[in-house]
Amino acid sequence: MNLKSFLTGRWAVVGGFVLAAVLLLVVAPALLTPFRLGLLGKYLCFAMVAVGIGLAWGRGGMLVLGQGVFFGLGAYIMAMHLKLADAPASTGVPDFMALISSDGVPFWWEPFRSGAVTLVAIVVVPALAAVLLGLATFRRRVRGAYFAILSQALAAAFAILLIGNPRSTGGSTGLNNFKGFFGFSLRDPANRLTLYVIAVVALLAMVAVARQLMVSRYGELLVACRDAEERVRFLGYDPAAIKTFAYAVAAVMAGVAGALFVPIVGIISPNDVGIVPSIGLLIGVAIGGRTTLLGPVLGAIAVAWAETSLSERFPSGWTYAQGLLFMLVVAFLPGGLASLGPVLRGWRDRLRPAVPAEKTSVPSLSGGS
C-alpha cells in the first residue's frame, strides 16, 4: 500500500475518526476547565447543525437560512420535558407557568411528560416538518434565493410565535433553570461531563452519516440535482424527493443538536432560534467550506469559539469581525477555508512562467456495439 492510498483509503477514515474521538474525549476534558468544556459542548451542538447545512446547502444547493426552526423544535421539545420533570409532583406545573397563570399545563405539553415520547419527538417532529415543507416547496420548484427567503421567513415566524405565547413557551425569556436530565442532576460535574460525551458521540455519528451519504450514489445524485436539476428530472428521477431527503436529514441533525444544547447550556430562548442565529450557523459553514465533509464542522466550531473569545475582550467587536470575515470568504474564497490549498496553488502556478499544457487528445468514436 503506498502512502497516498493509505491517506485516502478506508484506514485514513477510521484513523480520522479515532483521532477526533481521542482529541474530543480524552485531550479536551484533560486540558479544559469544566466551564470551557461546557462551552466546547455548546460549539459541538452548533457543529451538528453545520453538518446538516453542509449536506443540504453544500451538496444539495439548498440555501437553508432557517435551520434555527429545526434546532428550536428539538430544543423546545427537550426543554418542555425537562421543565415538566422538574415540576413539583404535587401540581405537575412548571415553575414559570405557575407564576403567571393558574390554568395549568397546556394540552400539547402533556405528551412530553414521557421521556420516551420526547426522545422520539426530537427526531420525528423536525423530520416531519422538513418533509412537509420540502415537498411543498421543491414540488413547486421553489429554489435559489426564493427558497432562502422562505426558510428565513419561517425562522422569523417561529421566533415571533414563541415570543407571542409567554404562558406556554416562556416568551422572550425562553425556558431555563433546568435542574435534572432524565433523573440525573445537572449540578453534578460528572453528569455534565457525560452530557459532553453524548454530544461528542452524536457529532461523530452525524459526521459518519454525512460521509456515507456523500460518497454513496445518493450523494452523487444530490450533487447532480444541485448542478442541473432539470437534467435529473429528464433521467426519470423526482428531484423534489431527492432534495427533501437531504433537507430532512439536515433538520433531524439540527433537532438533535437543539435537544442537546438545552441541558448543556441551560437555556433556550427565541434568541437562539431566530434569523440571526440561523445565519450565524450558516456563516461558520461558509467559512469552513460548505461542500466538504469537515469544513462545516470546523468552521462552525471556530466561528463559535471566536465569537466567545472576541466578545470577552471587545464586547461589540464580534459583529463587525463576523461580517468582515464573511465578506472576505465570499469575495476571495467562495469554497471556504477548505479550498485555501487549491486556491494558493493556483496563484503559485499563475506566477510561474507558463508551462505548455499537455494537450488531451480527442478520442474518436470507435466501432461500438
Added chain:
Amino acid sequence: MNADYLELTNLTVSFDGFVAVDRVNMSVLPGDLRFLIGPNGAGKTTLIDAVSGLVPATGSARWAGEDLVGRKVHRIARLGVGRTFQTATVFEELTVTQNLDIAAGARRGVLTLARRRTRVPEVVVKAMETIGLTDLAEVPAGTLSHGQKQWLEIGMLLVQDARLLMLDEPVAGMSAEEKDETGRLLRRIAADADLTVVVVEHDMDFMRAFATSVTVLHAGKVLAEGSVEQVQADPRVQEVYLGPGEHSKAVTEAVLGEGV
C-alpha cells in the same frame, strides 16, 4: 420491429393564445432516424418539449401504448423517453462514469442509493465504448469538449434505457469530423438497437447525410414529410426556405443541401 413507436395526433401547444404547435400529426417507427427541420420559430423544439412533458399540450402523443400528454417529466422519462437540449447539460462536477451511472439508475432502490458504487455497471461500460469516451471515464464532465459533452448526453440516453431519443440540435457548434462521428453514432444506435430517434436540426448537410426520413415544420404545422429527396424537391418547402418564385439550382442547393 417492436411496438415502441411514437404517434402524435392533433398535438397542439399554445402559449397565451399563440399557437406554437398546431394540430401536428406524425408517427415515427423504431429504427427510424427522423429529422425535424423548419425555419426558426417553426415549433420544432416546442414539439419535443411537449412530448417530453416540459410544456403542457393538448391532443395526444402515444408512445408504446401510453398517452404522454399531461404526465410529469420524470414519469415520461421512466416510460423510456429521453431527450437532450440545445446546450449540452451534463453534471459538470461529476466524472463521465458518474454521469452515466446516475443516468442508469432511475429505477434503483433506496439501499443501492445509500451505498457507494463499488463497480461500474455493465451498461455504463458498454455505453462508454459506444460513445468513445472510455479513455476519459474518470475525467470531470465539465472539462470535456463541446462535442464530447453531446456524446456523453447521447450515452446517458442509452444507459437510461430510453427507446425514444429526442435530440435538440446535437451537432450545433461541432467540427465537420465531429458531425460525421455523431451522425454515424446516431445511425448505428437507431438501426442496431431498434430505437426511435427524433433529431431537431438546422444543419442541412448533416440532415441530408444521415436522415432516413424528414418532417418539415412551418409555423407550428407539418408542411411536408418523406425522404430527404422528396422533401428537398417539395416546392412548398423550397418556398418556405427560399421565398416565393423560381430559384436557380445553385441557390436551392446552397440552402437545402446538395442533390436537389
